[in-house]
Amino acid sequence: MADMRTPLSRARGLGSAKKGTEHFWMQRVTALANIPLMMFLVGALVVHAGSDYTTMTGFLGNPFIGVVMLLLIFSACYHMRLGLQVVIEDYIHGEATKLLALIANQFFTLTIAVACALAVAKLVIG
Amino acid sequence: MSEQSKPARPLSPHIQIYRWTLTMMLSILHRATGVALYAGTALLAWWLLAAASGPDAYALVQEVSSAWYGRLVLFGYTWGLFHHMMGGIRHFIWDTGRGFDLKHVEIIARITAFLPPVMTLGVWLAAYIYPGAL
Known part of the structure:
Protein backbone atom coordinates (compact mmCIF):
# COMPACT_ATOMS: atom_id res chain seq x y z
CA MET A 1 0.00 0.00 0.00
CA ALA A 2 2.57 2.55 -1.12
CA ASP A 3 0.07 4.80 -2.83
CA MET A 4 -2.25 6.55 -0.41
CA ARG A 5 -3.90 8.71 -3.11
CA THR A 6 -7.51 8.12 -4.07
CA PRO A 7 -8.29 7.02 -7.64
CA LEU A 8 -10.02 10.39 -8.22
CA SER A 9 -6.97 12.42 -7.23
CA ARG A 10 -4.84 10.38 -9.62
CA ALA A 11 -7.30 10.86 -12.47
CA ARG A 12 -7.83 14.56 -11.92
CA GLY A 13 -6.05 16.83 -14.39
CA LEU A 14 -5.35 14.01 -16.83
CA GLY A 15 -6.85 13.63 -20.27
CA SER A 16 -5.96 15.55 -23.40
CA ALA A 17 -7.55 18.85 -22.51
CA LYS A 18 -7.05 18.89 -18.71
CA LYS A 19 -10.14 21.02 -18.44
CA GLY A 20 -12.90 18.43 -18.16
CA THR A 21 -16.22 19.75 -19.40
CA GLU A 22 -15.25 23.42 -19.17
CA HIS A 23 -15.10 23.85 -22.95
CA PHE A 24 -18.56 22.39 -23.46
CA TRP A 25 -20.03 24.28 -20.51
CA MET A 26 -18.63 27.70 -21.44
CA GLN A 27 -19.61 27.14 -25.06
CA ARG A 28 -23.21 26.67 -23.95
CA VAL A 29 -23.18 29.48 -21.35
CA THR A 30 -21.85 32.02 -23.87
CA ALA A 31 -24.27 30.69 -26.52
CA LEU A 32 -27.18 31.33 -24.16
CA ALA A 33 -25.90 34.81 -23.30
CA ASN A 34 -25.37 35.62 -26.97
CA ILE A 35 -29.08 35.19 -27.82
CA PRO A 36 -30.45 38.24 -25.94
CA LEU A 37 -27.21 40.21 -26.44
CA MET A 38 -27.27 39.77 -30.22
CA MET A 39 -31.01 40.50 -30.35
CA PHE A 40 -30.18 43.74 -28.56
CA LEU A 41 -27.46 44.61 -31.08
CA VAL A 42 -29.70 43.85 -34.06
CA GLY A 43 -32.51 45.91 -32.52
CA ALA A 44 -30.16 48.82 -31.83
CA LEU A 45 -28.86 48.72 -35.40
CA VAL A 46 -32.39 48.65 -36.81
CA VAL A 47 -33.33 51.73 -34.78
CA HIS A 48 -30.06 53.50 -35.60
CA ALA A 49 -29.70 52.32 -39.20
CA GLY A 50 -29.67 55.86 -40.54
CA SER A 51 -28.40 57.74 -37.48
CA ASP A 52 -25.66 60.32 -37.94
CA TYR A 53 -22.38 60.39 -36.02
CA THR A 54 -23.63 62.49 -33.10
CA THR A 55 -26.75 60.41 -32.51
CA MET A 56 -24.81 57.14 -32.76
CA THR A 57 -21.99 58.16 -30.43
CA GLY A 58 -24.58 59.57 -28.03
CA PHE A 59 -26.33 56.21 -28.01
CA LEU A 60 -23.11 54.20 -27.60
CA GLY A 61 -21.91 56.65 -24.96
CA ASN A 62 -24.80 55.81 -22.65
CA PRO A 63 -23.33 53.78 -19.74
CA PHE A 64 -26.27 51.35 -19.73
CA ILE A 65 -25.74 50.64 -23.43
CA GLY A 66 -22.00 50.38 -22.76
CA VAL A 67 -22.51 47.65 -20.17
CA VAL A 68 -24.58 45.59 -22.61
CA MET A 69 -22.03 46.19 -25.40
CA LEU A 70 -19.15 45.02 -23.17
CA LEU A 71 -21.06 41.88 -22.16
CA LEU A 72 -21.82 41.23 -25.82
CA ILE A 73 -18.18 41.67 -26.84
CA PHE A 74 -16.79 39.34 -24.19
CA SER A 75 -19.48 36.68 -24.56
CA ALA A 76 -19.23 36.68 -28.36
CA CYS A 77 -15.43 36.62 -28.42
CA TYR A 78 -15.27 33.83 -25.82
CA HIS A 79 -17.83 31.83 -27.79
CA MET A 80 -16.10 32.25 -31.13
CA ARG A 81 -12.70 31.36 -29.68
CA LEU A 82 -14.15 28.04 -28.44
CA GLY A 83 -15.96 27.47 -31.73
CA LEU A 84 -13.01 28.07 -34.02
CA GLN A 85 -10.79 25.99 -31.73
CA VAL A 86 -13.01 22.98 -32.52
CA VAL A 87 -12.96 23.76 -36.24
CA ILE A 88 -9.14 23.95 -36.19
CA GLU A 89 -8.83 20.71 -34.22
CA ASP A 90 -11.17 18.98 -36.67
CA TYR A 91 -9.50 20.01 -39.92
CA ILE A 92 -5.85 20.79 -39.24
CA HIS A 93 -3.86 17.66 -38.49
CA GLY A 94 -0.23 18.80 -38.77
CA GLU A 95 0.90 19.40 -35.19
CA ALA A 96 2.89 22.61 -35.87
CA THR A 97 0.24 24.13 -38.16
CA LYS A 98 -2.47 23.22 -35.67
CA LEU A 99 -0.64 24.86 -32.78
CA LEU A 100 0.01 27.99 -34.82
CA ALA A 101 -3.65 28.14 -35.86
CA LEU A 102 -4.79 27.69 -32.25
CA ILE A 103 -2.47 30.48 -31.11
CA ALA A 104 -3.64 32.72 -33.97
CA ASN A 105 -7.20 32.02 -32.83
CA GLN A 106 -6.34 33.18 -29.30
CA PHE A 107 -4.62 36.31 -30.62
CA PHE A 108 -7.42 37.25 -33.03
CA THR A 109 -10.29 36.82 -30.58
CA LEU A 110 -8.46 38.66 -27.80
CA THR A 111 -7.51 41.49 -30.18
CA ILE A 112 -11.13 41.90 -31.32
CA ALA A 113 -12.33 41.84 -27.71
CA VAL A 114 -9.77 44.42 -26.54
CA ALA A 115 -10.33 46.67 -29.56
CA CYS A 116 -14.12 46.67 -29.16
CA ALA A 117 -13.93 47.06 -25.39
CA LEU A 118 -11.52 50.00 -25.64
CA ALA A 119 -13.75 51.70 -28.21
CA VAL A 120 -16.83 51.24 -26.01
CA ALA A 121 -14.92 52.48 -22.96
CA LYS A 122 -13.83 55.62 -24.81
CA LEU A 123 -17.38 56.24 -26.07
CA VAL A 124 -18.79 55.95 -22.55
CA ILE A 125 -16.05 57.66 -20.53
CA GLY A 126 -15.13 60.08 -23.25
CA MET B 1 -1.36 10.09 -45.44
CA SER B 2 -1.98 11.74 -48.79
CA GLU B 3 1.09 10.04 -50.28
CA GLN B 4 -0.35 6.58 -49.61
CA SER B 5 -2.64 5.88 -52.54
CA LYS B 6 -5.26 3.19 -52.16
CA PRO B 7 -4.69 1.74 -48.71
CA ALA B 8 -5.41 -1.98 -48.55
CA ARG B 9 -8.34 -1.61 -46.22
CA PRO B 10 -11.90 -0.43 -46.51
CA LEU B 11 -12.30 3.28 -45.76
CA SER B 12 -15.43 4.92 -44.44
CA PRO B 13 -17.14 6.88 -47.21
CA HIS B 14 -16.74 10.64 -47.19
CA ILE B 15 -19.55 13.20 -47.58
CA GLN B 16 -19.75 13.17 -51.39
CA ILE B 17 -21.13 9.64 -51.41
CA TYR B 18 -24.21 10.47 -49.33
CA ARG B 19 -27.50 11.83 -50.57
CA TRP B 20 -27.87 15.40 -49.37
CA THR B 21 -30.27 15.82 -46.49
CA LEU B 22 -31.61 18.94 -44.83
CA THR B 23 -30.12 18.03 -41.45
CA MET B 24 -26.72 17.53 -43.08
CA MET B 25 -26.89 20.91 -44.82
CA LEU B 26 -27.91 22.62 -41.58
CA SER B 27 -24.99 21.03 -39.75
CA ILE B 28 -22.53 22.24 -42.38
CA LEU B 29 -24.16 25.69 -42.52
CA HIS B 30 -24.02 26.00 -38.75
CA ARG B 31 -20.26 25.61 -38.85
CA ALA B 32 -19.86 27.78 -41.96
CA THR B 33 -21.94 30.63 -40.49
CA GLY B 34 -19.97 30.31 -37.26
CA VAL B 35 -16.70 30.85 -39.12
CA ALA B 36 -18.20 33.72 -41.16
CA LEU B 37 -19.52 35.44 -38.02
CA TYR B 38 -16.06 35.01 -36.48
CA ALA B 39 -14.38 36.83 -39.36
CA GLY B 40 -17.14 39.44 -39.43
CA THR B 41 -16.43 40.62 -35.89
CA ALA B 42 -13.58 42.58 -37.49
CA LEU B 43 -16.35 44.77 -38.96
CA LEU B 44 -17.91 45.21 -35.51
CA ALA B 45 -14.50 46.28 -34.17
CA TRP B 46 -14.04 48.67 -37.12
CA TRP B 47 -17.47 50.22 -36.52
CA LEU B 48 -16.86 50.74 -32.78
CA LEU B 49 -13.28 51.98 -33.19
CA ALA B 50 -14.40 54.41 -35.90
CA GLN B 62 -21.16 54.97 -43.14
CA GLU B 63 -19.99 55.24 -46.74
CA VAL B 64 -19.04 51.56 -46.97
CA SER B 65 -22.04 50.26 -45.00
CA SER B 66 -24.52 52.20 -47.14
CA ALA B 67 -22.95 51.16 -50.47
CA TRP B 68 -24.52 48.15 -52.22
CA TYR B 69 -21.63 45.84 -51.39
CA GLY B 70 -21.69 46.92 -47.75
CA ARG B 71 -25.43 46.33 -47.57
CA LEU B 72 -24.95 42.92 -49.20
CA VAL B 73 -22.35 41.87 -46.62
CA LEU B 74 -24.51 43.14 -43.74
CA PHE B 75 -27.56 41.39 -45.15
CA GLY B 76 -25.62 38.14 -45.38
CA TYR B 77 -24.25 38.70 -41.90
CA THR B 78 -27.77 39.19 -40.52
CA TRP B 79 -28.86 35.88 -42.03
CA GLY B 80 -25.69 34.14 -40.80
CA LEU B 81 -26.32 35.45 -37.29
CA PHE B 82 -29.93 34.26 -37.21
CA HIS B 83 -29.06 30.93 -38.82
CA HIS B 84 -26.33 30.26 -36.27
CA MET B 85 -28.64 31.41 -33.46
CA MET B 86 -31.46 29.09 -34.54
CA GLY B 87 -28.95 26.25 -34.92
CA GLY B 88 -27.77 26.94 -31.40
CA ILE B 89 -31.33 26.86 -30.04
CA ARG B 90 -31.78 23.52 -31.84
CA HIS B 91 -28.75 22.22 -29.97
CA PHE B 92 -30.19 23.51 -26.70
CA ILE B 93 -33.32 21.44 -27.36
CA TRP B 94 -31.13 18.38 -27.97
CA ASP B 95 -29.17 19.18 -24.80
CA THR B 96 -32.32 18.48 -22.79
CA GLY B 97 -32.45 15.01 -24.35
CA ARG B 98 -35.52 15.82 -26.44
CA GLY B 99 -36.14 15.85 -30.17
CA PHE B 100 -33.80 13.06 -31.25
CA ASP B 101 -36.42 10.91 -32.97
CA LEU B 102 -36.45 11.24 -36.76
CA LYS B 103 -39.86 12.89 -36.91
CA HIS B 104 -38.88 15.72 -34.58
CA VAL B 105 -35.40 16.04 -36.07
CA GLU B 106 -37.05 16.76 -39.44
CA ILE B 107 -39.63 19.17 -37.98
CA ILE B 108 -36.99 21.14 -36.06
CA ALA B 109 -34.71 21.14 -39.11
CA ARG B 110 -37.43 22.70 -41.27
CA ILE B 111 -38.09 25.38 -38.68
CA THR B 112 -34.35 26.08 -38.37
CA ALA B 113 -34.02 26.46 -42.13
CA PHE B 114 -37.19 28.52 -42.58
CA LEU B 115 -37.06 31.05 -39.72
CA PRO B 116 -33.67 32.75 -40.33
CA PRO B 117 -34.51 34.08 -43.83
CA VAL B 118 -37.86 35.33 -42.51
CA MET B 119 -36.19 37.01 -39.53
CA THR B 120 -33.55 38.54 -41.80
CA LEU B 121 -36.14 40.01 -44.15
CA GLY B 122 -38.17 41.22 -41.16
CA VAL B 123 -35.21 43.01 -39.64
CA TRP B 124 -34.23 44.67 -42.91
CA LEU B 125 -37.80 45.74 -43.62
CA ALA B 126 -37.97 47.21 -40.11
CA ALA B 127 -34.67 49.03 -40.62
CA TYR B 128 -35.95 50.62 -43.84
CA ILE B 129 -39.44 51.37 -42.55
CA TYR B 130 -38.51 52.62 -39.07
CA PRO B 131 -39.07 56.40 -38.92
CA GLY B 132 -35.84 58.30 -39.35
CA ALA B 133 -33.96 55.21 -40.38
CA LEU B 134 -33.26 56.54 -43.83
Whole structure:
Protein backbone atom coordinates (compact mmCIF):
# COMPACT_ATOMS: atom_id res chain seq x y z
CA MET A 1 0.00 0.00 0.00
CA ALA A 2 2.57 2.55 -1.12
CA ASP A 3 0.07 4.80 -2.83
CA MET A 4 -2.25 6.55 -0.41
CA ARG A 5 -3.90 8.71 -3.11
CA THR A 6 -7.51 8.12 -4.07
CA PRO A 7 -8.29 7.02 -7.64
CA LEU A 8 -10.02 10.39 -8.22
CA SER A 9 -6.97 12.42 -7.23
CA ARG A 10 -4.84 10.38 -9.62
CA ALA A 11 -7.30 10.86 -12.47
CA ARG A 12 -7.83 14.56 -11.92
CA GLY A 13 -6.05 16.83 -14.39
CA LEU A 14 -5.35 14.01 -16.83
CA GLY A 15 -6.85 13.63 -20.27
CA SER A 16 -5.96 15.55 -23.40
CA ALA A 17 -7.55 18.85 -22.51
CA LYS A 18 -7.05 18.89 -18.71
CA LYS A 19 -10.14 21.02 -18.44
CA GLY A 20 -12.90 18.43 -18.16
CA THR A 21 -16.22 19.75 -19.40
CA GLU A 22 -15.25 23.42 -19.17
CA HIS A 23 -15.10 23.85 -22.95
CA PHE A 24 -18.56 22.39 -23.46
CA TRP A 25 -20.03 24.28 -20.51
CA MET A 26 -18.63 27.70 -21.44
CA GLN A 27 -19.61 27.14 -25.06
CA ARG A 28 -23.21 26.67 -23.95
CA VAL A 29 -23.18 29.48 -21.35
CA THR A 30 -21.85 32.02 -23.87
CA ALA A 31 -24.27 30.69 -26.52
CA LEU A 32 -27.18 31.33 -24.16
CA ALA A 33 -25.90 34.81 -23.30
CA ASN A 34 -25.37 35.62 -26.97
CA ILE A 35 -29.08 35.19 -27.82
CA PRO A 36 -30.45 38.24 -25.94
CA LEU A 37 -27.21 40.21 -26.44
CA MET A 38 -27.27 39.77 -30.22
CA MET A 39 -31.01 40.50 -30.35
CA PHE A 40 -30.18 43.74 -28.56
CA LEU A 41 -27.46 44.61 -31.08
CA VAL A 42 -29.70 43.85 -34.06
CA GLY A 43 -32.51 45.91 -32.52
CA ALA A 44 -30.16 48.82 -31.83
CA LEU A 45 -28.86 48.72 -35.40
CA VAL A 46 -32.39 48.65 -36.81
CA VAL A 47 -33.33 51.73 -34.78
CA HIS A 48 -30.06 53.50 -35.60
CA ALA A 49 -29.70 52.32 -39.20
CA GLY A 50 -29.67 55.86 -40.54
CA SER A 51 -28.40 57.74 -37.48
CA ASP A 52 -25.66 60.32 -37.94
CA TYR A 53 -22.38 60.39 -36.02
CA THR A 54 -23.63 62.49 -33.10
CA THR A 55 -26.75 60.41 -32.51
CA MET A 56 -24.81 57.14 -32.76
CA THR A 57 -21.99 58.16 -30.43
CA GLY A 58 -24.58 59.57 -28.03
CA PHE A 59 -26.33 56.21 -28.01
CA LEU A 60 -23.11 54.20 -27.60
CA GLY A 61 -21.91 56.65 -24.96
CA ASN A 62 -24.80 55.81 -22.65
CA PRO A 63 -23.33 53.78 -19.74
CA PHE A 64 -26.27 51.35 -19.73
CA ILE A 65 -25.74 50.64 -23.43
CA GLY A 66 -22.00 50.38 -22.76
CA VAL A 67 -22.51 47.65 -20.17
CA VAL A 68 -24.58 45.59 -22.61
CA MET A 69 -22.03 46.19 -25.40
CA LEU A 70 -19.15 45.02 -23.17
CA LEU A 71 -21.06 41.88 -22.16
CA LEU A 72 -21.82 41.23 -25.82
CA ILE A 73 -18.18 41.67 -26.84
CA PHE A 74 -16.79 39.34 -24.19
CA SER A 75 -19.48 36.68 -24.56
CA ALA A 76 -19.23 36.68 -28.36
CA CYS A 77 -15.43 36.62 -28.42
CA TYR A 78 -15.27 33.83 -25.82
CA HIS A 79 -17.83 31.83 -27.79
CA MET A 80 -16.10 32.25 -31.13
CA ARG A 81 -12.70 31.36 -29.68
CA LEU A 82 -14.15 28.04 -28.44
CA GLY A 83 -15.96 27.47 -31.73
CA LEU A 84 -13.01 28.07 -34.02
CA GLN A 85 -10.79 25.99 -31.73
CA VAL A 86 -13.01 22.98 -32.52
CA VAL A 87 -12.96 23.76 -36.24
CA ILE A 88 -9.14 23.95 -36.19
CA GLU A 89 -8.83 20.71 -34.22
CA ASP A 90 -11.17 18.98 -36.67
CA TYR A 91 -9.50 20.01 -39.92
CA ILE A 92 -5.85 20.79 -39.24
CA HIS A 93 -3.86 17.66 -38.49
CA GLY A 94 -0.23 18.80 -38.77
CA GLU A 95 0.90 19.40 -35.19
CA ALA A 96 2.89 22.61 -35.87
CA THR A 97 0.24 24.13 -38.16
CA LYS A 98 -2.47 23.22 -35.67
CA LEU A 99 -0.64 24.86 -32.78
CA LEU A 100 0.01 27.99 -34.82
CA ALA A 101 -3.65 28.14 -35.86
CA LEU A 102 -4.79 27.69 -32.25
CA ILE A 103 -2.47 30.48 -31.11
CA ALA A 104 -3.64 32.72 -33.97
CA ASN A 105 -7.20 32.02 -32.83
CA GLN A 106 -6.34 33.18 -29.30
CA PHE A 107 -4.62 36.31 -30.62
CA PHE A 108 -7.42 37.25 -33.03
CA THR A 109 -10.29 36.82 -30.58
CA LEU A 110 -8.46 38.66 -27.80
CA THR A 111 -7.51 41.49 -30.18
CA ILE A 112 -11.13 41.90 -31.32
CA ALA A 113 -12.33 41.84 -27.71
CA VAL A 114 -9.77 44.42 -26.54
CA ALA A 115 -10.33 46.67 -29.56
CA CYS A 116 -14.12 46.67 -29.16
CA ALA A 117 -13.93 47.06 -25.39
CA LEU A 118 -11.52 50.00 -25.64
CA ALA A 119 -13.75 51.70 -28.21
CA VAL A 120 -16.83 51.24 -26.01
CA ALA A 121 -14.92 52.48 -22.96
CA LYS A 122 -13.83 55.62 -24.81
CA LEU A 123 -17.38 56.24 -26.07
CA VAL A 124 -18.79 55.95 -22.55
CA ILE A 125 -16.05 57.66 -20.53
CA GLY A 126 -15.13 60.08 -23.25
CA MET B 1 -1.36 10.09 -45.44
CA SER B 2 -1.98 11.74 -48.79
CA GLU B 3 1.09 10.04 -50.28
CA GLN B 4 -0.35 6.58 -49.61
CA SER B 5 -2.64 5.88 -52.54
CA LYS B 6 -5.26 3.19 -52.16
CA PRO B 7 -4.69 1.74 -48.71
CA ALA B 8 -5.41 -1.98 -48.55
CA ARG B 9 -8.34 -1.61 -46.22
CA PRO B 10 -11.90 -0.43 -46.51
CA LEU B 11 -12.30 3.28 -45.76
CA SER B 12 -15.43 4.92 -44.44
CA PRO B 13 -17.14 6.88 -47.21
CA HIS B 14 -16.74 10.64 -47.19
CA ILE B 15 -19.55 13.20 -47.58
CA GLN B 16 -19.75 13.17 -51.39
CA ILE B 17 -21.13 9.64 -51.41
CA TYR B 18 -24.21 10.47 -49.33
CA ARG B 19 -27.50 11.83 -50.57
CA TRP B 20 -27.87 15.40 -49.37
CA THR B 21 -30.27 15.82 -46.49
CA LEU B 22 -31.61 18.94 -44.83
CA THR B 23 -30.12 18.03 -41.45
CA MET B 24 -26.72 17.53 -43.08
CA MET B 25 -26.89 20.91 -44.82
CA LEU B 26 -27.91 22.62 -41.58
CA SER B 27 -24.99 21.03 -39.75
CA ILE B 28 -22.53 22.24 -42.38
CA LEU B 29 -24.16 25.69 -42.52
CA HIS B 30 -24.02 26.00 -38.75
CA ARG B 31 -20.26 25.61 -38.85
CA ALA B 32 -19.86 27.78 -41.96
CA THR B 33 -21.94 30.63 -40.49
CA GLY B 34 -19.97 30.31 -37.26
CA VAL B 35 -16.70 30.85 -39.12
CA ALA B 36 -18.20 33.72 -41.16
CA LEU B 37 -19.52 35.44 -38.02
CA TYR B 38 -16.06 35.01 -36.48
CA ALA B 39 -14.38 36.83 -39.36
CA GLY B 40 -17.14 39.44 -39.43
CA THR B 41 -16.43 40.62 -35.89
CA ALA B 42 -13.58 42.58 -37.49
CA LEU B 43 -16.35 44.77 -38.96
CA LEU B 44 -17.91 45.21 -35.51
CA ALA B 45 -14.50 46.28 -34.17
CA TRP B 46 -14.04 48.67 -37.12
CA TRP B 47 -17.47 50.22 -36.52
CA LEU B 48 -16.86 50.74 -32.78
CA LEU B 49 -13.28 51.98 -33.19
CA ALA B 50 -14.40 54.41 -35.90
CA ALA B 51 -17.19 55.74 -33.68
CA ALA B 52 -14.64 56.19 -30.89
CA SER B 53 -12.10 57.84 -33.23
CA GLY B 54 -14.20 60.66 -34.62
CA PRO B 55 -16.51 61.89 -37.40
CA ASP B 56 -14.02 61.37 -40.25
CA ALA B 57 -13.35 57.72 -39.40
CA TYR B 58 -17.06 57.16 -38.88
CA ALA B 59 -17.94 58.73 -42.23
CA LEU B 60 -15.95 55.99 -43.98
CA VAL B 61 -17.90 53.30 -42.10
CA GLN B 62 -21.16 54.97 -43.14
CA GLU B 63 -19.99 55.24 -46.74
CA VAL B 64 -19.04 51.56 -46.97
CA SER B 65 -22.04 50.26 -45.00
CA SER B 66 -24.52 52.20 -47.14
CA ALA B 67 -22.95 51.16 -50.47
CA TRP B 68 -24.52 48.15 -52.22
CA TYR B 69 -21.63 45.84 -51.39
CA GLY B 70 -21.69 46.92 -47.75
CA ARG B 71 -25.43 46.33 -47.57
CA LEU B 72 -24.95 42.92 -49.20
CA VAL B 73 -22.35 41.87 -46.62
CA LEU B 74 -24.51 43.14 -43.74
CA PHE B 75 -27.56 41.39 -45.15
CA GLY B 76 -25.62 38.14 -45.38
CA TYR B 77 -24.25 38.70 -41.90
CA THR B 78 -27.77 39.19 -40.52
CA TRP B 79 -28.86 35.88 -42.03
CA GLY B 80 -25.69 34.14 -40.80
CA LEU B 81 -26.32 35.45 -37.29
CA PHE B 82 -29.93 34.26 -37.21
CA HIS B 83 -29.06 30.93 -38.82
CA HIS B 84 -26.33 30.26 -36.27
CA MET B 85 -28.64 31.41 -33.46
CA MET B 86 -31.46 29.09 -34.54
CA GLY B 87 -28.95 26.25 -34.92
CA GLY B 88 -27.77 26.94 -31.40
CA ILE B 89 -31.33 26.86 -30.04
CA ARG B 90 -31.78 23.52 -31.84
CA HIS B 91 -28.75 22.22 -29.97
CA PHE B 92 -30.19 23.51 -26.70
CA ILE B 93 -33.32 21.44 -27.36
CA TRP B 94 -31.13 18.38 -27.97
CA ASP B 95 -29.17 19.18 -24.80
CA THR B 96 -32.32 18.48 -22.79
CA GLY B 97 -32.45 15.01 -24.35
CA ARG B 98 -35.52 15.82 -26.44
CA GLY B 99 -36.14 15.85 -30.17
CA PHE B 100 -33.80 13.06 -31.25
CA ASP B 101 -36.42 10.91 -32.97
CA LEU B 102 -36.45 11.24 -36.76
CA LYS B 103 -39.86 12.89 -36.91
CA HIS B 104 -38.88 15.72 -34.58
CA VAL B 105 -35.40 16.04 -36.07
CA GLU B 106 -37.05 16.76 -39.44
CA ILE B 107 -39.63 19.17 -37.98
CA ILE B 108 -36.99 21.14 -36.06
CA ALA B 109 -34.71 21.14 -39.11
CA ARG B 110 -37.43 22.70 -41.27
CA ILE B 111 -38.09 25.38 -38.68
CA THR B 112 -34.35 26.08 -38.37
CA ALA B 113 -34.02 26.46 -42.13
CA PHE B 114 -37.19 28.52 -42.58
CA LEU B 115 -37.06 31.05 -39.72
CA PRO B 116 -33.67 32.75 -40.33
CA PRO B 117 -34.51 34.08 -43.83
CA VAL B 118 -37.86 35.33 -42.51
CA MET B 119 -36.19 37.01 -39.53
CA THR B 120 -33.55 38.54 -41.80
CA LEU B 121 -36.14 40.01 -44.15
CA GLY B 122 -38.17 41.22 -41.16
CA VAL B 123 -35.21 43.01 -39.64
CA TRP B 124 -34.23 44.67 -42.91
CA LEU B 125 -37.80 45.74 -43.62
CA ALA B 126 -37.97 47.21 -40.11
CA ALA B 127 -34.67 49.03 -40.62
CA TYR B 128 -35.95 50.62 -43.84
CA ILE B 129 -39.44 51.37 -42.55
CA TYR B 130 -38.51 52.62 -39.07
CA PRO B 131 -39.07 56.40 -38.92
CA GLY B 132 -35.84 58.30 -39.35
CA ALA B 133 -33.96 55.21 -40.38
CA LEU B 134 -33.26 56.54 -43.83
